[in-house]
Amino acid sequence: MTQSVWDIAIQQNRARIGMIIHKKRKPSIDSCDEKVDSTIVFFGSSSSGKTTIINRILEREEKPKSTLALDYTFGRKAMGALPTKSVTHIWELGGGVRLSDLLCVPISLNALRNLFLVLVLDLSKPEELWITTETLLEAVKSRYDQIICRLKKNDHSQIHKKYHCILEGRTVPSHPDQELLNAFPIPLTIIGMKYDLLLSRSSEHQQIVSKTLRFLNHYYSSSLYFASVKDETSMKRIKGVLSNLAFRSSFTPTVQLDIGKPLSVPEGTDSFANIGVPPNADISIDRLNAKTPLEMWKAAFCGNFNKATNTLAVLRHETDPAKEPQFAEPLVDQARKSKDEEFDQIQRQNERRMREILQQTAADGIFIA
Numbered sequence: 315m316t317q318s319v320w321d322i323a324i325q326q327n328r329a330r331i332g333m334i335i336h337k338k339r340k341p342s343i344d345s346c347d348e349k350v351d352s353t354i355v356f357f358g359s360s361s362s363g364k365t366t367i368i369n370r371i372l373e374r375e376e377k378p379k380s381t382l383a384l385d386y387t388f389g390r391k392a393m394g395a396l397p398t399k400s401v402t403h404i405w406e407l408g409g410g411v412r413l414s415d416l417l418c419v420p421i422s423l424n425a426l427r428n429l430f431l432v433l434v435l436d437l438s439k440p441e442e443l444w445i446t447t448e449t450l451l452e453a454v455k456s457r458y459d460q461i462i463c464r465l466k467k468n469d470h471s472q473i474h475k476k477y478h479c480i481l482e483g484r485t486v487p488s489h490p491d492q493e494l495l496n497a498f499p500i501p502l503t504i505i506g507m508k509y510d511l512l513l514s515r516s517s518e519h520q521q522i523v524s525k526t527l528r529f530l531n532h533y534y535s536s537s538l539y540f541a542s543v544k545d546e547t548s549m550k551r552i553k554g555v556l557s558n559l560a561f562r563s564s565f566t567p568t569v570q571l572d573i574g575k576p577l578s579v580p581e582g583t584d585s586f587a588n589i590g591v592p593p594n595a596d597i598s599i600d601r602l603n604a605k606t607p608l609e610m611w612k613a614a615f616c617g618n619f620n621k622a623t624n625t626l627a628v629l630r631h632e633t634d635p636a637k638e639p640q641f642a643e644p645l646v647d648q649a650r651k652s653k654d655e656e657f658d659q660i661q662r663q664n665e666r667r668m669r670e671i672l673q674q675t676a677a678d679g680i681f682i683a
Contacts, residue, residue: 350428351401352560355420358434359446360410363507366543367434368404370553371560381408384416391561402560411446414453421457421500423465430559431502437540438511440523441619444612447530451498458499491586494607497535503559504531505552509576510542519618521573522593526615528577529592532584533608540576548576593618 356364365378372389385406390399405420407413421429431454435443489495506512506527512520524540531538539555541548551568558565567580571588586607592614 352428353403353425354430355405356432357407357450359436362434362436364406364434371556381406400561411449414450417453418457423461429500431500433504435506436508437506438508444615495535496533502536504536504538506540509540510544522618524573525593528589529611531579535581537581538577538579
């Protein structure tokens with residue numbers, strides 16, 4: 315598609331803003347403290363390609379395996395003529411939303427000094443996108459609040475000073491939406507994988523998913539990228555973005571907002587005006603009652619995907635390894651089945667006894683409020 319001079323100028327301006335943010339954030343950590351190893355926490359949809367991305371960053375040729383719980387690895391890379399190597403600690407949470415409580419392990423006070431979050435979403439399952447994002451980000455925010463609360467309670471003034479300096483480094487330059495943003499407290503990158511499968515859906519669904527994730531990305535002051543293992547260009551972009559976080563390697567941000575191409579939206583390069591209104595959906599009570607833009611977008615998105623609001627319980631059940639045949643243990647499973655049946659029988663007996671007691675008390679003229 316031929317671009318006008320105006321379109322080219324807009325893209326160049328977005329790239330310039332992205333570079334300013336990148337340069338502003340980069341020295342903030344080093345200026346506050348001595349050199350600190352980076353920590354990257356990967357979490358998101360189950361089987362979305364998190365391990366594949368990690369192998370790309372660390373330049374490993376291993377065949378990806380399913381991550382059952384919380385995996386740890388690390389990488390080292392020489393930077394220029396420096397004698398020491400940069401080190402990055404990488405954590406990967408498996409199981410989708412089911413094991414979100416384990417995020418408290420990699421998200422610690424020490425890690426916060428140079429911590430980056432990477433939320434990986436499966437674009438082939440749009441009905442799970444919102445609930446996955448919402449559940450996992452709430453778990454991270456809860457852990458973050460817990461750490462900050464303990465800091466305030468113990469009055470660690472020096473740590474407060476250092477951490478405040480790091481937070482200042484995340485302050486974005488003047489932006490028309492600055493007052494409307496709710497910057498996530500920890501630097502966040504959102505990656506939508508299996509982009510090729512999203513393209514197999516209708517253009518309407520592609521637009522809904524793209525616009526909704528652009529809204530969430532801008533609202534949380536994060537960065538958003540779409541990719542597919544079948545698209546080498548998009549995977550090289552992901553490697554460049556994350557290598558910059560892990561090893562501070564050079565990276566020039568690019569901007570791509572066209573529907574039909576993998577999105578590339580570095581922090582601060584989008585705007586609510588460019589994103590537009592929520593996707594077309596039937597006016598519902600939920601949308602009319604929405605009190606915030608976030609609630610309105612949630613209602614609109616879930617209105618387009620009927621299963622979107624009821625998938626949390628399903629996600630927690632489907633990702634339970636104990637129910638997967640490859641992990642079967644006949645003796646253990648039989649004992650568990652026997653105990654479950656015993657529990658159900660005791661529960662039915664208790665319910666029957668309670669009904670009899672209530673009937674007897676009612677016959678005696680005794681009423682229990």
